[in-house]
Structure formats: structure tokens, C-alpha cells
Amino acid sequence: MLFLAVVGPGFVTANVDNDAGGIFTYSQAGAQFGYTLLWTMIPITIALIVVQEMASRMGAVTGKGLSDLIREEFGFRLTFFVMITLVVTNFGNVVGEFAGVASSLELFGLSKYIVVPLAAVAVWGLVVRGTYDGIEKVFLAASAFYVCYIIAGVLAHPDWKAAAFATVTRPQAAGIRSYGYLYMVIGLVGTTIAPWMQFYLQASVVEKGITAKQYAASRWDVILGCIFTDIVAWFIIVACAATLYANGVHDIGSSGADAALALRPLAGHYAYLLFAAGLFNASLFAASILPISTAYAVCEGLGFEAGLDKKFHEAPAFYWLYTALIVLGAGVVLVPRLPLVYVTVLSQVANGVVLPFVLIFMLLLTNDRELMGDHVNSRRFNVIAWITVVVTIVMTIAMILTQR
Numbered sequence: 001m002l003f004l005a006v007v008g009p010g011f012v013t014a015n016v017d018n019d020a021g022g023i024f025t026y027s028q029a030g031a032q033f034g035y036t037l038l039w040t041m042i043p044i045t046i047a048l049i050v051v052q053e054m055a056s057r058m059g060a061v062t063g064k065g066l067s068d069l070i071r072e073e074f075g076f077r078l079t080f081f082v083m084i085t086l087v088v089t090n091f092g093n094v095v096g097e098f099a100g101v102a103s104s105l106e107l108f109g110l111s112k113y114i115v116v117p118l119a120a121v122a123v124w125g126l127v128v129r130g131t132y133d134g135i136e137k138v139f140l141a142a143s144a145f146y147v148c149y150i151i152a153g154v155l156a157h158p159d160w161k162a163a164a165f166a167t168v169t170r171p172q173a174a175g176i177r178s179y180g181y182l183y184m185v186i187g188l189v190g191t192t193i194a195p196w197m198q199f200y201l202q203a204s205v206v207e208k209g210i211t212a213k214q215y216a217a218s219r220w221d222v223i224l225g226c227i228f229t230d231i232v233a234w235f236i237i238v239a240c241a242a243t244l245y246a247n248g249v250h251d252i253g254s255s256g257a258d259a260a261l262a263l264r265p266l267a268g269h270y271a272y273l274l275f276a277a278g279l280f281n282a283s284l285f286a287a288s289i290l291p292i293s294t295a296y297a298v299c300e301g302l303g304f305e306a307g308l309d310k311k312f313h314e315a316p317a318f319y320w321l322y323t324a325l326i327v328l329g330a331g332v333v334l335v336p337r338l339p340l341v342y343v344t345v346l347s348q349v350a351n352g353v354v355l356p357f358v359l360i361f362m363l364l365l366t367n368d369r370e371l372m373g374d375h376v377n378s379r380r381f382n383v384i385a386w387i388t389v390v391v392t393i394v395m396t397i398a399m400i401l402t403q404r
Contacts, residue, residue, distance in 0.1 A: 008136045009204035010056055010222030012289070013197050014048070014229040015143040018236075019286030020100025021093060022191040023149075023279055024252075026233050029184050030240030031252045035159075035166035038237060040185060042167065044192045045230040047388040050381050051359065052222045054366045055198040059205030060215040061375045066202045067301030070361050073368070079301045082361075089354055090196050090294045094329035097290060100283030102333055107276045113334060120330040123288040128319060132207050132308040135288075142285040143225075146232045148278035153235030155271040158242030167234070186353070189392060192233065195358040200293035203300065207307055212375065239271070291325035356389045363389070 018026075029037045055066060062069060071079040101119045102112035127135060201222075210218050244252060292308070295318045299306035304317040312319045363385050366377045377385070 008140060008221065009201055009208060009210070010052060010218065011143055011225035011228070012136065012139045013201040013204065014052065014222070014225035015146055015232075016139075016200075016286050016289045017048075017192055017194060017197060017229050018146060018149075018232050018282055019093070019097055019191075019290075020103075020279065020283040021096040022233070023100070023236060023282055024096075025184075025187045025191045026236040027240045027244075027252055029188060030237040030242075031244040032250050033181070033184065034241040034245040035163050035238070036172065037184065037188065038163060038166040038234065038241075039169055039171050040188050041230055041234050041237075044189060045226060046384060047189075048193050048230065049223055049226045050384045051193055051198065051362070051388070052201060052226055053219060054362050054377065054381065054385065055202045056205050056210075056218060056222045057215060057375055058362070058366060058372070059202035060210045060218060061212045061372055063206055063211075065206055065296060065300040065306075066199050066362070066365075067297045069365050069371070071301050071303070073365060073371070074361070082357075083298050083301045085354055085357075086195060086199070086297055087294055090290055091325065091329065093194070093196070094287065094290050094294075094325050095332045097283045097287035098330045098333040100279055101287060104276050104280035104283060116330050116333050119284055119287065120326050123284065123291075124323060124326050126288060127292060127308065127322065128312060130308070135308055136204075136208075139285065139289070142281055143228075145281045146229075146278065148274040148281075149232045149239070150235045152271045152274040152278070153239040153242075155274070156239040156242040158238045163238050163241070186392070190353070190355060192230065193355055193388075195354050196290060196293040196297070198358060198362060199297035200289060203293075203296040203306070207309065215375075239275070287326070287329070291322045291329070294325055295319070295322040353392075356392045359385060359389050 058064075058066065058069065064072075067079060067083065070082060098116050098119065102116050105115045106112060126138065130138075205218065240252070244250070296306050298304075298321060299315070299318045302317075305315040306318040307315060310318070363377070363382065366372060367382065369376050
């Protein structure tokens, strides 16, 4: 009963990770490299659990959001710089979500000039008119819909033995020296452990009212959410590796919808429909969460009122920023001939580049005994988190050095 009372923030945050940009990135990884990038899933899942657990624990122990703590501990100027970086990165992500909504429904013959405005109004109305508990129930229902990708992966009839072997095999040395390979690995890290997730998760834990006493149950919400979301990611890579890569289709085009379209003649009509429906659900889901995450982070960092249980007049900065991100993000998608694929993938790589800096702040905060008391990081958590920081920075530098 205690687990059911606290379930939500961890499961929702982790699953939003499989958004339009994530689906495209996982699909491209499978199509371009086959099963060979599956080795990334285990270390990424471990890192995701550690990072998400840190954010959730901070929220439960301190009762404050991440950007609020950064401002209090490191000053306003540094916080302002972090907020600007987060807004720019997240805006690219929001554009990618509405592009996912448009491309997924265009597969069914619906024009983006109709569906994108309708989707924008729907997600705006859900958040502005709803309460935290009601919105969370909608988001949990949307999370369950990701099972579509597991079914689609099974319908693709992959080589299970090869996929399992690739998951537990160390990476190829030749691949690590390749710019395209490194670019994709950083994209996978960035789309799976996105910086915005830590701000949203911690703010959600605070708004749900989870305290240190309830945290033992809440911790399982985080762990199970992380495992489920990466199982879904694994099946997306496997589905595209078993069909597209195996048939010589190494470039899926410009969106997750192109991946669904390419799957149709190879994996069957039902796999295609599930992939397309999952893309729409994921895009609409993330188009709601990402602007909320940005509004939470900015308003907490700058000292404005924020929260889904507050009315528009009680938190005007929070809701106006949320509204602006939706309007501008949806508006950009409606611009003709805009290179949306470039914006989408670049936003995922930008997530990977920005992530180490957010993690450094989190590590400094979660190891502050004055702030966290007996809930500071364990040595094992510190080792995993610092390895994540170092490896991400090293891969980014290697990607730059290997660029042709």
C-alpha cells in the first residue's frame, strides 16, 4: 500500500525518456549498427538508476527541487547559466516531441497542420486545468502503453541468441575509434539519462509530498521505472536490428515514423501499427512533461512559485513559461522544410554533453552531510556516478577529435 501511495514520479520520469527523440535514436542505432550497440544498455541502466535515485532521495530528504538547491548552495549567477542551458536544450527536445506527434499521425493520413495545434491545446489544457494527482494518473496510463514496443520487438522475430550475446559483450575497439559510433553512443546516453529528468523527478517527489520516512518505498518506484524504460529501449534497438539492419536499411530517414514505415514490409503490418501508435503516445506524453520540467527548473532556480497544484494566478511565471514552450515548440514544427531530424538528434547529443555538469552538481549536493544528514551517497553510488561523469566527458572529447 505504501508503494502504491508513492509510485509515480520515478516511473513516469524514466518512461518519458523514451520520447520521440529517444525512439528515433534507438531505431537509428539498431538500423545503423545492428545488435552491436546493445552492450550500452546494461551500464546505461545502472547509471540511470543511480542518477535517478540520487535526485529522488534529494527531493525526499530536503523537500526542495534541484535548481532550488543549486541556487542556494552555488549562487544565483551559476544557477542562471544552468537554467539558460537547460531551456535551450529542452526547447530542441520539445520541438522533437511535436515533430513525433506530427510524423506518427501523418502515417495515418492526418495533416500536421491539424494534429499539432490540437495536440498543443490538449497538453496545455491537461496541465493548466488539472491537479498533480489527476495529471500523474494520466501519465502513468501513458507509461503502460510502452509495452507496444516490446510486442513489436517480438513480432520482428530477432535472433535472440545474437541479441543476448551482444548485450553482454564488450564493445568493439574499431567502433570506439569511429566518429559515427561515438556520436551514436553519446546520443544513447543523452537520450536515456537526459539532464531535464533529474529536475522533473526531484520536483515531482517534492510536490507529491514524499518524505525521507516514505523514501524506502519510493526508491522502488525509481528502480522499476528505470529497468522498464531500458527494456523498452532494448526491444526498439532489437526490432530495428532484426529487420532494417538485416535487410541493408541502415538509414531510417528523418524520424521515428520513418522507422515505423520501414518496418512495415519487413516486420509485418501489426508491428508497424504498434510502432506508430507507440510513437504518438510517447511524443504526446513527453510534449507534456518536458515543458513542465523546464518550467519547474527555471522557476525554482529563479525563486518563482511553481507547481501543478497551483492555479494560473498563483504561479504565473510557471504557467506562462510552460505555455510559451508549447506554443513555440509546436509552431516550429509547422515551419515548412525545417530539418527536424537534425534538431531532434542534435538535442539528444546535447543532452549527453550537458549531462556531466548536472551530475557534478548532484554529486556535490548528495555528498553534503549538512544538507543530506545520514542520507548522503554511499561509496558505491559515488563510484558509479563519477565514472558516468568521466566516461561521458571522455566520449565527448573523443567524438570531437575523431570528427572528419
